[in-house]
Amino acid sequence: MKRFLMAAAATALGASSAAADIKVGMITTLSGGGAGLGIDVRDGFMLAISQSGRDDIEVVIEDDQRKPDIAVQLSDKMIQSERVDVMTGIIWSNLAMAVVPAAVNQNVFYLSPNAGPSPLAGKGCHQNYFNVAWQNDNLHEAAGAHANGAGYSNTFILAPNYPAGTDALTGYKRFYEGELAGEVYTKLGQTDYAAELAQIRASGADSVFFFLPGGMGISFLKQYANSGIDLPVVGPAFSFDQGILQAVGDAALGVVNTSQWNKDIDNPTNAAFVESFQAEFGRLPSLYASQGFDTANLLISALEAADPSDADAFREALRAADFDSTRGDFAFGPNHHPVQTIYAREVIKEGDVFTNKIIGTALENHSDAYAADCKM
Amino acid sequence: MSTILIIEQVLNGLQFGVMLFLMAAGLTLIFGVMGLINLAHGSLYMVGAFAAAAVAGATGSFFLGLVAALAAAALAGAVIEMVVIRRLYAAPHLDQVLATFALILIFSEGTRWVFGSFPLFLDIPVGLAGPVTLPGGIEYPLYRLALIGIGLAVGLGLWALIERTRIGIQIRAGENDREMIAALGVDISKLYTLIFALGAALAGLAGALVGAIQSVQVGMGEPVLILAFVVIVIGGIGSIRGAFIGALLVGLTDTLGGVFLPELFKLFMETGAAQKSGSAIASMAIYILMGLVLVWRPTGLFGARG
Structure with missing residues (x-):
């Protein structure tokens, strides 16, 4: 047997x-x-x-x-x-x-x-x-382009101090044409942003751009909403994806973020x-x-x-x-790497669920800044 | 750099410090009394946050969430003390580290099994939302002020417990000579379970309080655990007073370092590079502090044992 x-x-x-x-x-x-x-x-x-x-x-x-x-x-x-x-x-x-x-x-x-x-x-x-x-820079470049279109001229930018964070701020600055009210690198995995929020408040910025993927973004947005600072926020989709929006709650409503995809395409x-x-x-x-x-x-x-x-x-x-x-x-x-359109989305609430809605195009048929260096 | 900004940053440092104290107090008690290195302390912090998020989500009451966090963490602490930790008191530190590390993995994957892989929602209570204006025109989030208050109150309560109560006397005696107090008829195993549950409840409270302004997710406890170890090493292992002073020192150094070092570097570097190198040095600041304290006092600020 x-x-x-x-x-x-x-x-x-x-x-x-x-x-x-x-x-x-x-x-x-x-x-x-x-x-x-x-x-x-x-x-x-x-x-x-x-x-x-x-x-x-x-x-x-x-x-x-x-x-x-x-x-x-x-x-x-x-x-x-x-x-x-x-x-x-x-x-x-x-x-x-x-x-x-x-x-x-x-x-x-x-x-x-x-x-x-x-x-x-x-x-x-x-x-x-x-x-x-x-390519890592793409969504940040689109955020920079969106900031120009929205008329922001004095942005405070922050990202964690690691390679993708540097890429993010570089990507944003590659397309953004205004002044910088401040540029801050936070610790990777940082969960408390009180010190950065105080700097933002004191900087006289007219808008905030941040790249803080995953839990870091949840913490930042909740603390931002509670700080009394009332400036428009722009970021890449990584802090506003379907998985974490429910954990951020109302604090994310109305925030503009850039993405190559949304459920309403x-x-x-x-x-x-x-x-x-x-x-x-x-x-x-x-x-x-x-x-x-x-x-x-x-x-x-x-x-x-x-x-x-x-x-x-x-x-x-x-x-x-x-x-x-x-x-x-x-x-x-x-x-x-893809050549694609990157959209600006806004966080909305559908019934009980927080999600995103496309509000415009940030960059059309966008490639990346490194393609010229590629020899294959 | 205005005075307002500096005061605001000092408050931020204090708030961070008192939350670290809640974590470090339990850790240092457990190490001081039982001689046990508990790596799973961060998991109890996570248990508190998840319990608070689940109960607050179901009932809509943040206060009930806090109660649930305290209860769940204390219960989890008592259970792991009786099931696992109790077998480790006589074991070498390496075995303790191995076993409590296993507990981290079990708690993390168990939490994922129950709650899923996506972060949970926990918001601050409506009554504490938004900023208040302090004398001098400083706008500061009310919730963070409340955290400072709760942290100080818990510190005071712990001091009273240890210095003024019978249990406190037993705890202090246990630190000095555990065979002797066992011989004097104190039920040492009950005392150990109690201390472990108390430490766990404090960690759970910290997790729930901090979870409301951060993200409630699997693995949230480990970064805090590392800082809590730095705190108890600076303060002196086993000393609650040391944990309190150490936590405030670490909180202030970390917050103020992160703000002022990049500013300092800007005096002789261009902005982008000053930001990057300043914040890199700032993230080392607490470890440099720990090194300096250990050179000056090898047993920590208030440490008794070598």
């Missing part, structure tokens, strides 16, 4: 590995403070895979715990023992920098559903690396995505979920045209980006 069971198990294993022709390795953050982002990317990605009805795609999902060393271990395991064809999933830029260059040099394709650090868009670009979300793919995501998971999708969904659909579109074993044909198929994106038209620039 025991022997029979083992034989059956072996047959089942054999059958499943024969059916799974394509192996995808997803390394993302599923535990710890940043888990909400990874879970959204994973859910969006897997939703697209299951909607495609393809059972020949096997997705191996691992949790990086937001730690670069663990991400590197997982990536080695996926490439060397799991022998994946395509990798995806990383949320944080420091993890992407630790994993992506080594992976693409071992002839694995990497599709980024989130992190877009500037080296990978410029000098360190690679023919096997595709970013489906944005009017196209059939997006409408179907929002509806099916809500039906499947019982919550509204965030921009991270939309990025995961688009990444999977890009992969599926390329698999329909070519097999990853034929690397050149598969790469061409990815570059063509012949899929229906939740953002409408989707195209890659020469450095394999």
Whole structure:
């Protein structure tokens, strides 16, 4: 009996590995403070895979715990023992920098559903690396452009003191034309902003731009609302995504933020995505979920045209980006980063749920500042 | 840099300091009396915040949320003391660190299992919302003033408990010689559970109070835990008075350093670079402070044991 069971198990294993022709390795953050982002990317990605009805795609999902060393271990395991064809999933830029260059040099394709650090868009670009979300600076550049349009001329800007924070303020300043009332780098992971709020109050600014992803943004907004400072706030979508808006509450109402995606972008793919995501998971999708969904659909579109074993044909198929994106038209620039429209959104309340509404376009067909440095 | 701004920043430093004190008080009591390094103290802070957010969300009352935070954290503290910690008193510190680190992971993933991965909402009570104008025209959030008041009141209460009550005498005796007070007929294991629950309740209270102006999410306790360890090392391990002075020192150094060091650097650097290097040095300031204090007094400001 025991022997029979083992034989059956072996047959089942054999059958499943024969059916799974394509192996995808997803390394993302599923535990710890940043888990909400990874879970959204994973859910969006897997939703697209299951909607495609393809059972020949096997997705191996691992949790990086937001730690670069663990991400590197997982990536080695996926490439060397799991022998994946395509990798995806990383949320944080420091993890992407630790994993992506080594992976693409071992002839694995990497599709980024989130992190877009500037080296990978410029000098360190690679023919096997595709970013489906944005280059890190993009949403901040759009916030700068929006500030010009809104007539702000004396902005106070702040971001955490780490590479993506520096990129954020650089990106904002690249497009913003007014004066700076102040420029502050906070500690990464800081949760109390009383000192910064006092500086903002004393600075005579006419507006505030901040990049504080995740919990840092929740803390900042709640304390800002309670400080009595009454200046308009602009930020990238990262502090206003569906996952954290409910935790901020009324403090976020009316804040303008920039994003390449929103649930009210009017196209059939997006409408179907929002509806099916809500039906499947019982919550509204965030921009991270939309990025995961688009990444999977890009992969599926390329698999329909070519097999990853034929690397050149598969790469061409990815570059063509012949899929229906939740953002409408989707195209890659020469450095394999999206060329896309970035919108200004406003936080509103629909019934009991806080969410975003598009109020205008911040930048149209926007590429990034590093494409010219990319030679591939 | 106006006087108003400086006073405001000093208040911010004080507020940060008294909240750190709530965390550090429990940590230092537990280390002082039981000789135990409890890394899971930050998890109790998180338990308090989640309990407050859940109850305040369900009932609409922040006060009930606070009560729930105290109760939940004290209960969690008592349970882990009886189930896990009790087996560790005789163990070397490395075993304690390993076991309490495991507790961090269990609490974090358990909280995620119950509440999900997305941060919870907890807002300050309506009566304490918004700023008040202090003498001199300083606009300051009322809630933060309330935090300073609560922190000072708890400090005073702890002092009275330790110096003026029978339990306080037992706690102090336990710090000095735990075999002796056991021999004198004090139920030492009950005392330990009580102290652990008290420390946990203070951490839970801090979590709930601070959670209302920050984000209530998994992993929120660990950054505070590190600062609380800095506080008790500066203040002297086991000393409540040391924890209080240490917490205020750390709060003020961290807040004022973050504001004034970049300003100082601007005198001889251009603005952007001064901001970056100033804030980098500022985030080291409390550790530099800790180093200096330890050079001057190796057992901390009020530390008795070496």
